[in-house]
């Protein structure tokens with residue numbers, strides 16, 4: 001499981017960087033000829049992931065100098081394979097000048113991995129990491145669950161919008177937004193000042209992840225009865241119907257659909 005998780009995290013970022021090229025055509029990865037995208041050959045084999053690695057990674061690492069340089073710059077805060085770290089470091093160096101310090105906003109349903117991926121992404125980019133839920137909690141002096149309970153969802157949304165507006169004036173941040181930040185158009189106006197990335201994960205996978213960690217910190221999932229997985233899935237389905245379309249406003253979509261996790 002751990003290997004799968006770390007692999008997904010790593011490939012999420014690679015996908016992200018590749019998708020970015022279609023939205024930001026000046027990114028250098030657009031100019032890499034197709035055949036060179038297959039230049040990186042992994043020797044490690046992690047079962048079903050092996051093929052995906054070959055398909056997703058698009059960096060040329062045959063240059064021994066690049067290999068050395070990249071591997072010495074790996075910071076080590078995440079637990080992907082050496083090859084994943086290496087590929088990320090190289091691609092990061094390539095795209096950094098084109099991102100020009102713009103903030104990156106990760107959007108997606110609860111459990112999509114915005115926080116997990118955001119921390120890693122900020123580290124490789126040399127950006128700071130921010131979790132908008134945490135900023136709201138600090139501003140109000142209560143946990144998200146307590147804010148919902150004491151003041152209601154609208155109050156939480158107001159605070160969330162305030163925090164996103166503050167962040168929109170900053171640079172060099174990776175922001176993990178709350179899953180519901182996408183419902184307010186004003187949040188999009190603020191977030192689109194940076195680069196918005198939708199981490200799109202099938203609801204069943206989200207429900208599995210959430211069932212594994214519990215719903216304590218996610219008050220919108222507290223209502224239904226039944227086992228943890230069924231409860232989470234029912235509620236996620238309702239939320240998806242209400243707001244699923246809003247995620248598509250993002251500049252970039254990183255889809256983890258079809259993969260086994």
Ligand SMILES: Nc1ncnc2c1ncn2[C@@H]1O[C@H](COP(=O)(O)OP(=O)(O)O)[C@@H](O)[C@H]1O
Nearest residue numbers: 005008009110111112113114115116209213261
């Ligand atoms: N790519 C992934 N594959 C499998 N599990 C993941 C992945 N990303 C995150 N998780 C797990 O899912 C749960 C929710 O992740 P989190 O980053 O908190 O999501 P979000 O911030 O979008 O709500 C955590 O337990 C985390 O370990």
Ligand SMILES: O=C(O)C1=C[C@@H](OP(=O)(O)O)[C@@H](O)[C@H](O)C1
Nearest residue numbers: 109110111133178179180218219
């Ligand atoms: O989807 C939502 O409306 C919410 C998602 C949560 O954030 P995560 O997506 O980080 O769990 C948090 O903001 C709050 O519980 C509401």
